[in-house]
Amino acid sequence: MKKSILFTFLAALLASIPAVAKAQIVQIDGSSTVFPVTEAVAEEFQKAKKGKIKVTVGISGTGGGFKKFCRGETDIQDASRPILKSEMADCKKAGVEYIELPVAFDALTVMVNPKNDWASAMTVAELKKVWEPKAQGKITNWNQIRPKWPNAALKLFGAGADSGTFDYFTEAIVGKAKSSRGDFTASEDDNVLVQGISNDRNALGFFGYAYYAENKDKLKAVSIDDGKGRPVAPSEKTVLDGTYQPLSRPIYIYVSRKAAAKPEVKEFVEFYLKNAPKLVKEVKYVPFPDKVYALGADRLKNGKAGTAFGGSAEVGVTIDDLLKREPKL
């Protein structure tokens, strides 16, 4: 008797497996830099929808995320740089078309210890001298950068090599993505870098502006001179007016065109673009002017697929560039 009850129970259990609930889920993955923005939007969206549409956000990194996105596993991709040629090829092979939407500005910030009283501004050429591959083991003292600076050992900190941040910094400073010296403390966790720089008077490092904004008492931002002879400090204003160059960069989301046909994904992306100005600010990034988001909404509505950057990482993209260029597949 007891056994037959157990059996019925098990049978019922097994019978209930197949109907795999592919409920309305919007799947997002990608950059950890874009994560705070997407998380904020996802949180608000689910509140607004009262849980009827589910949203999941992962952080596989820009590169790792694109791999999944181009296999059609995710609906939306968070990216801290435009899609690259190899990724475009992957997407094409799998028949994934994408709509490129810029969502915010981020500024990479070069940081030193507050007790460092000499390096308050550096030129791009000086940064290149420090970070290019051939500097490895050679440029080890501050006075090798500028003879006036003290004869003190240079301690370098930077983002990990899998991040879009590292890609962008090397592209902007050294001139070639992923081309960098290897003898520096690298970490995917920016708090490790904050700790390292705030504890070492001779430290020099770079990471996203949000981490600097939260740790202003422990760090000093270096003004950047891109060769015009006028060093510019990172701030919301200098990022927006395009003078903080070449280290400000737009961050993006890519929406699969097939997924955008699903009402829940479309609704989510519309919500994203509408609420971005407010939410981007809350997570300490710089929002675009409204017309950039309007352009995004237009691309979504007309299903305008492709990238405006042709698959190469570009440095010094301004708001005008974003507005003028036509996306191509």
Next chain:
Amino acid sequence: MNDLEKNTARRKKIDALFAVVGLLATFVGLITLAALILDLAIDGLGRLSPGFFTSFPSRFASQAGILSAWVGTTLVMLVTAFTAVPMGVAAGVYLEEYARKNWLTAMIEINIANLAGVPSIVYGLMALGLFVYQLDLGQSVLTAGLTLALLILPIVIVATRESIRAVPGSIREAAYALGATKWQTVKDHVLPYSTGGILTGVIIALSRAIGETAPLITIGALTFIAFLPESPIKSEFPFVSLDWLMSPFTVMPIQMFNWISRPQRDFHLNAAAAGLTLMVMTLAMNGIAIYLRYRFRKKIKW
């Protein structure tokens, strides 16, 4: 006489010295653990409130909670336990009671010992290929549970074998003398006597699995989830549902890692509170192990 006394005194001194060294060695571990808990408690206690356990993650540190994380951890552990325990115990019983001692058994034994030392990320990579892509189980609670089950399987097997070995041979011989088959002997005598030891091993294995992050990140556990898996109990027929097995999920260590890598200090406090919770969960599991061992030992009457 004097020599003998001197010799005794010298040996006693060495004895006392070892006791001190041993005590110090014990304390290194304990003090580290205590310092860790204290540190987490100082940072995290302030954040522990009912709301912390019933809220989803949020961009506001003060509103963020670990609801999806602890539910995810619990469900994954359930799947892990329900797969690893039957398989591990069966394998252990087979190897100890049934298997002939030949080169095949020797090979299996060596491999199990090796498997226990394989880094967990390797299991993650294997699971990504096998469960996620080949068997098409997706990035689900089921995949995660099976992955962790594989990870702890060697530990369960070894624990099972150890406790089966502790059952005296005379018990088996007595059963055979009365005409019992091998299975009857195992079912009615060997297993009941070794249950305490097996359970202890299982729970220690589960306490290892609960803190694992690397293999789950590899199979694609997510970071932000603000909903719970489908409820396993339904109001209409057949009243139970296994949809939760296929649900996307996150777990405690991943939630902690995400918070600790945020720029805002308030999120670091959340991470400490989550760490404290995870530690209490692990300690509670170990407590249950000790209690079960005590209870089952008391029942043994030879």
